[in-house]
Amino acid sequence: MNTDFVLINCSIVCVDSGEIRRDMAVPVKHTDNGGVFGDIVRMKDFKLPSDCRIIDLEGKYVMPGLINTHVHLFSSGGPVKSMPVGSAQKLIFAAANSSLGKKTLRNLMKSRLEALLNSGVTTARCVGDFFYQDIILRDLIESGEVLGPRIKVSGHMISVTGGHGAPYLSMTADTPEEGIALVRKNAAQNVDLIKICVTGGVSDAKAVGDAGKVQMSLREASAICDEAHKFGLPVAAHAQSAEGVRIALKAGVDTIEHGSPMDDEIISLFKNNPRALKGHSYLVPTIEAGIPGMMDRKITGFSDILFENYNAVLSGMLQGYCQAAASGIKIGMGTDAAMPYVTHYNTWRELDYAIKYAGISPWLALKIATIDSAELMGLEDITGTVESGKSADFIVLASNPVQDISVLGSPLMVASRGNLIERPRVRKDKKVDSSLDSIK
Numbered sequence: 001m002n003t004d005f006v007l008i009n010c011s012i013v014c015v016d017s018g019e020i021r022r023d024m025a026v027p028v029k030h031t032d033n034g035g036v037f038g039d040i041v042r043m044k045d046f047k048l049p050s051d052c053r054i055i056d057l058e059g060k061y062v063m064p065g066l067i068n069t070h071v072h073l074f075s076s077g078g079p080v081k082s083m084p085v086g087s088a089q090k091l092i093f094a095a096a097n098s099s100l101g102k103k104t105l106r107n108l109m110k111s112r113l114e115a116l117l118n119s120g121v122t123t124a125r126c127v128g129d130f131f132y133q134d135i136i137l138r139d140l141i142e143s144g145e146v147l148g149p150r151i152k153v154s155g156h157m158i159s160v161t162g163g164h165g166a167p168y169l170s171m172t173a174d175t176p177e178e179g180i181a182l183v184r185k186n187a188a189q190n191v192d193l194i195k196i197c198v199t200g201g202v203s204d205a206k207a208v209g210d211a212g213k214v215q216m217s218l219r220e221a222s223a224i225c226d227e228a229h230k231f232g233l234p235v236a237a238h239a240q241s242a243e244g245v246r247i248a249l250k251a252g253v254d255t256i257e258h259g260s261p262m263d264d265e266i267i268s269l270f271k272n273n274p275r276a277l278k279g280h281s282y283l284v285p286t287i288e289a290g291i292p293g294m295m296d297r298k299i300t301g302f303s304d305i306l307f308e309n310y311n312a313v314l315s316g317m318l319q320g321y322c323q324a325a326a327s328g329i330k331i332g333m334g335t336d337a338a339m340p341y342v343t344h345y346n347t348w349r350e351l352d353y354a355i356k357y358a359g360i361s362p363w364l365a366l367k368i369a370t371i372d373s374a375e376l377m378g379l380e381d382i383t384g385t386v387e388s389g390k391s392a393d394f395i396v397l398a399s400n401p402v403q404d405i406s407v408l409g410s411p412l413m414v415a416s417r418g419n420l421i422e423r424p425r426v427r428k429d430k431k432v433d434s435s436l437d438s439i440k
């Protein structure tokens, strides 16, 4: 096994133990499964191999690549007034529903994966995209034809008729049997997980309060979870109200996306959920998706209905986040990239918001965004820490992220499975960033 390169004189951000290990040497070796970390040792104990590249990172920090467990690839996350719904979504669907259209969509989705990777995200979970193009891209990345983050994908979401994302982004089911059939359809396409919508969402809200309104029944959600679990597929549930979260958890979902304020029953269902694959469920708050609700409406141009729904969802997510952190519920990091003002290169902002608005420590934010998210995705043996034998997924930072988390926004290097990007570049949307930076 040859060593491809060695990072020397670096400080490692150990997200599991919450410490910085200084003056370290990190070898990266090539294997049949891509680049993995070799034996990581102190510089004084390190024998410089003669036949490999040395990268001196004096004064720099190395940490595991970020893991974003809630993204979509169908849109850029630009500053639109709302997501395409109704006729606009129909138009995208019609335009993309041809071989040329799918190829164009796939190329756009690929550019968003590149933005994720170049901004330090080495693993991502895609929770709803069109025409199973996410599956094609996953397989191209796995085969090494496309350099991207490692991804797990859900294909089309499952909703009820008239529900969140329906009828284009979401396929629809109105009985337990129809739900089971859609799980089988997605499983036959070789998805990695099933995404369901238990409540309405902000993007297609038609009235104040629609975002959290329960749409899927406990019977329907339970049938979907049972069938998905038979295939070994975890279920992610979009749920933005306490009632929606309760139904989803009782049905046995493995992750709650977005979330809401919690009562004692919800907290205990998260921590002990015998119907979930692991016996407990995770929360994936996506603060970034709610943040536009805090922005000046002169900038966003949001309607009253959108504005109210944004704010109800944001305050519910933040309360849920605080309660989850305080009660030991497992949390994953997600941004809902593709939603308005949620670009694929701004994952670092989710950690920033979690520290600022949910009151968690920088160390916990880093742990959630790496090792805990790896565990959520069932990848804890493969990625999430800088550790001998694990996939060489890492980022190099100019300073200590624990002291200033914003350094995550400009990694000096990114590596995915040992493939080193030495000058990572992303095309930024100035309007998005200046609008987000203007929030006080």
Ligand SMILES: [Zn+2]
Pocket (backbone or CB within 6 Å): 070, 071, 072, 127, 128, 336
């Ligand atoms: Zn989403």
